[in-house]
Amino acid sequence: MQIGFKLMAEAFDPKEIVRQAVVAEQAGFDFVEVSDHFHPWLYSQQHSGFAWSMLAAIGAQTSTLQLATGVTCPIIRYHPAIIAQAAATTAVLSDGRFTLGLGSGERLNEHITGAPWPSAHVRHEMLREAIEVIRLLWSGGYHSYEGKHITLDDARVFDLPDELPEIVVAAGGTNAAEIAAKAGDGLFATEPDGELVSAYRGAGGSGARFCEVPMAWAPDVDSAVKAAHSTFRFGLTGWKVQSELPNPINFEAATSLVRESDIADAMSCGPDLDAHVASAKEFADAGFDHLTVLNAGPDVDGFLELCKSELIDTIRSSV
Numbered sequence: 001m002q003i004g005f006k007l008m009a010e011a012f013d014p015k016e017i018v019r020q021a022v023v024a025e026q027a028g029f030d031f032v033e034v035s036d037h038f039h040p041w042l043y044s045q046q047h048s049g050f051a052w053s054m055l056a057a058i059g060a061q062t063s064t065l066q067l068a069t070g071v072t073c074p075i076i077r078y079h080p081a082i083i084a085q086a087a088a089t090t091a092v093l094s095d096g097r098f099t100l101g102l103g104s105g106e107r108l109n110e111h112i113t114g115a116p117w118p119s120a121h122v123r124h125e126m127l128r129e130a131i132e133v134i135r136l137l138w139s140g141g142y143h144s145y146e147g148k149h150i151t152l153d154d155a156r157v158f159d160l161p162d163e164l165p166e167i168v169v170a171a172g173g174t175n176a177a178e179i180a181a182k183a184g185d186g187l188f189a190t191e192p193d194g195e196l197v198s199a200y201r202g203a204g205g206s207g208a209r210f211c212e213v214p215m216a217w218a219p220d221v222d223s224a225v226k227a228a229h230s231t232f233r234f235g236l237t238g239w240k241v242q243s244e245l246p247n248p249i250n251f252e253a254a255t256s257l258v259r260e261s262d263i264a265d266a267m268s269c270g271p272d273l274d275a276h277v278a279s280a281k282e283f284a285d286a287g288f289d290h291l292t293v294l295n296a297g298p299d300v301d302g303f304l305e306l307c308k309s310e311l312i313d314t315i316r317s318s319v
Helices: 014-027 051-061 080-093 107-113 120-138 174-183 194-202 221-236 248-254 260-266 273-285 300-318
Strands: 002-007 031-034 066-069 098-102 143-146 151-155 167-170 186-189 208-216 290-295
Touching: 002 014, 002 066, 002 208, 002 300, 014 031, 014 051, 014 300, 031 051, 031 290, 051 066, 051 080, 080 098, 080 120, 080 151, 098 120, 120 143, 120 151, 120 167, 120 174, 167 174, 174 186, 174 194, 186 194, 208 221, 208 273, 221 260, 273 290, 273 300, 290 300
Parallel strands: 002 031, 002 290, 031 066, 066 098, 098 167, 167 186, 186 208, 208 290
Antiparallel strands: 143 151
16 A cells, blocks of 8 residues: 655645645655646635656655656646656656656646537547557657647657556546556556446556545644635545636635535545545545545645554554
């Protein structure tokens, strides 16, 4: 079982994200996962640094910590050739400590180019092609590609790592879980959904299974709930909303009726260690083996200290 820490690039400035990663390594986490957004989820979050710059800085300031994107969309805002190059460079700079998390994206980040936002099944087709292009460029030499959606013309990634990054594919449903099994090296999810794991395994998937475990730590329940409501209420909207709304201000409107009591029902909040461990165990019981702890509470350093002293070891021994 691997335990990771989610770096919420929408909620903190880039220097703070890098600092948190360094402290996460010192706390004993196996890996960190950074979101790759152009916009934050909520207008009130007010941050959204460039993931690849932060990964480079984190790689330079850590030595054992594994790094991952959680996740990158390689179909509109980025051409997959750019991601092939970025991921290869990140793997070189981090001495092979990088995993490439990929997904079919959200309108929130992808509409900025002016390209139309495709339906889900088209995005899945594009994602399959993007993974083919990335793997093609990682095989060395010059390559061209003519797909239904994506074209590559006589391109080569010159700096390749000795060991190529694994590709972990995000899934919100069984169709994407099949893509993860057939085109990727692992599965990424945000819900403790055993059916996703079953679909992944049923389609032949045998790799790492990443998930994000939301929780909100604070010395008291009330402040934990208030902080989580302020920064993480978008997480209660569900994937069909999260993938479709175009701007942070739309998420502010969509979450205006989310109550603090809804947050308290949706995740473990407060100082109770057993409650947070139980949250992690729910994901482990669903079949995930890379648990990414996401703290929506108000005190990052207090939470990381708890992880160092108790939480990481307790999760490991409980799952």
